Amino acid sequence: MKHTLALLSSLLLISGIARAETTVTLSGVHNCCKGCTNGIVKAAADLKDVTVTAEGKTVTIVAKSKANAKKAVEAIMAAGYYGTSDTEEKATASSSSAPAKKLTEATVSDIHLCCGKCATAMTDALKSVPGITANTVASKATSFTVKGEFTEAELVAAMNKAGFHGTVGK
Numbered sequence: 001m002k003h004t005l006a007l008l009s010s011l012l013l014i015s016g017i018a019r020a021e022t023t024v025t026l027s028g029v030h031n032c033c034k035g036c037t038n039g040i041v042k043a044a045a046d047l048k049d050v051t052v053t054a055e056g057k058t059v060t061i062v063a064k065s066k067a068n069a070k071k072a073v074e075a076i077m078a079a080g081y082y083g084t085s086d087t088e089e090k091a092t093a094s095s096s097s098a099p100a101k102k103l104t105e106a107t108v109s110d111i112h113l114c115c116g117k118c119a120t121a122m123t124d125a126l127k128s129v130p131g132i133t134a135n136t137v138a139s140k141a142t143s144f145t146v147k148g149e150f151t152e153a154e155l156v157a158a159m160n161k162a163g164f165h166g167t168v169g170k
Contacts, residue, residue, distance in 0.1 A: 026083025030163030035114035043079035080112030125162035
């Protein structure tokens with residue numbers, strides 16, 4: 001009986017520890033080559049008690065706390081990648097009815113473009129944005145400029161849909 005209670009206590013303790021972990025799965029992340037995969041994993045490598053795996057367009061983050069899982073997602077985004085998760089809070093629509101301000105030029109930085117496939121994917125994403133007429137996307141670049149008449153929201157949405165994240169400056 002003592003052994004059964006000890007075993008049961010151990011199993012309960014183990015299951016409690018397992019539940020303490022947080023898993024976040026990001027879908028639709030741009031990951032076309034080994035350089036992308038390494039960049040995704042490396043982005044969160046310095047975080048304690050976090051494991052990141054990237055397979056295809058899916059990134060899985062396992063962390064011992066929600067805070068560390070959030071830090072890992074933020075680090076992956078800061079490295080230029082974007083994905084959607086079922087666990088993220090849904091953004092609410094703005095209550096403003098004012099039309100979005102049109103930009104004529106913007107520089108996007110903190111972007112991941114390690115190879116020609118990345119550059120092609122980004123260029124294709126930009127083609128879907130109404131009003132963009134030119135861009136300086138290039139392989140191995142960490143920033144690029146877009147020109148035309150477009151909104152920041154349309155630019156960001158197109159990049160995110162293609163699995164990229166970046167910082168838009170005007």
